[in-house]
Amino acid sequence: GENVEQHPSTLSVQEGDSAVIKCTYSDSASNYFPWYKQELGKGPQLIIDIRSNVGEKKDQRIAVTLNKTAKHFSLHITETQPEDSAVYFCAASKGRDTGFQKLVFGTGTRLLVSP
Amino acid sequence: EAGVTQFPSHSVIEKGQTVTLRCDPISGHDNLYWYRRVMGKEIKFLLHFVKESKQDESGMPNNRFLAERTGGTYSTLKVQPAELEDSGVYFCASSQVARNTGELFFGEGSRLTVL
Numbered sequence: 001g002e003n004v005e006q007h008p009s010t011l012s013v014q015e016g017d018s019a020v021i022k023c024t025y026s027d028s029a030s031n032y033f034p035w036y037k038q039e040l041g042k043g044p045q046l047i048i049d050i051r052s053n054v055g056e057k058k059d060q061r062i063a064v065t066l067n068k069t070a071k072h073f074s075l076h077i078t079e080t081q082p083e084d085s086a087v088y089f090c091a092a093s094k095g096r097d098t099g100f101q102k103l104v105f106g107t108g109t110r111l112l113v114s115p
Numbered sequence: 116e117a118g119v120t121q122f123p124s125h126s127v128i129e130k131g132q133t134v135t136l137r138c139d140p141i142s143g144h145d146n147l148y149w150y151r152r153v154m155g156k157e158i159k160f161l162l163h164f165v166k167e168s169k170q171d172e173s174g175m176p177n178n179r180f181l182a183e184r185t186g187g188t189y190s191t192l193k194v195q196p197a198e199l200e201d202s203g204v205y206f207c208a209s210s211q212v213a214r215n216t217g218e219l220f221f222g223e224g225s226r227l228t229v230l
Contacts (some may be wrong), residue, residue, distance in 0.1 A: 032217055033144065043119070043206060043221030044158070069226070089158060093217070101148075101217055102171060105158040 002027040004092050006106025014114055019077045021109045023090035026071065026111045030092040031071045033066060034103070047088075048075070080113045087111070119222035121207050127228045133195040136208030139151065140189070146210040147190050148219060149182060149211045153203040161205075164190060176201075197229045 003026040013019050025033075031052040036044035050057045050064045050073065057064050061080075066073045077084055087110050091103040121138045128134050133146035140147050149161040161180070162172040175182070179198070185192040194201050204226050209220040 004153045034217065036221075041223065043208075045221065045224045049217060091158075095217065099218055101146075102160050102163060103158075103219065104160070105150075105152075107155070107157045 001094055002030060002094070002104040004090060004104050004106045005042065006090050006109060008109060009107065010110045010112070012112045012114065013080050015080060015082060017080055018114075019080050019084070019092065021075045021111070022072065023074070023092075023106050024070075024072050025092040025104075027092070028068075028071065029094050030104075032093040032095060033064070034091050034093075035062075035064060035075050036089045036091065036105075038089065038108075040086075044089055047108055066076070077111075080111075081103055082113050082115055085111055085113045118134075118219070119207055119209050119220050121205075121222035121225045124223065124227055125228070126199055127140055127230065129230050131196045133193065133225060134197055136192045136194075136205050136207075136227070138190045138192070138222060140207070140209030141220055142186045144211050145187070145211035147184060147209075149190070149192055150206040150208065151203050152206065152224075158206065161192075167190075185197040194227070197227075199229050200230045202227055 006023045034049035037047045038044040061078050063076045087108045090106040095101045122137045147164040150158050152158045160174040163170045166186045181193045184187040188198045206224045
């Protein structure tokens, strides 16, 4: 079955720096790659996603890149702010565009942004 | 609009006891998922309902776990009898079938501690 590896497990940056979190997946049939952010005491919340027919997607300070050949995808956060501090999870899915999402998650990255 | 709500937020029980977790999805969401995160590890899929029907229960660890979704509204996840390895955070998520965004809306989770 699908396996998703995520690195690093913890990441500390200074406010204003960039942060990069990397994931690899094993199943070449995976076609949907979301990133979820979990703040303390809350459930995971989708922040950005990318589908396999796209190489890069950007939304303000966050961007995701996908390399299908290498089975890598990454989350990039620029100009980090203290409120970006949270646990970030990458995930992969083979679900089609039907709303059925059996996600396989990575182990999470705890990002700490220091003022 | 109310989000996904889960109850209880935290449950502490002894090995061999029974616990029932409840999830109320977002109104109108036919898809309902249960996921679990054991400490420090990935968030793992348990099962998926569409309305009251189980579509995929391949992630259920063993027959000590029973999930139901009577009437296609709220869902319960019962663990009986609980074992030490069942400790973790149980997340419920929901999504609409009709919308093709792929986004799952997670609850805040129910933390289960088995002593």
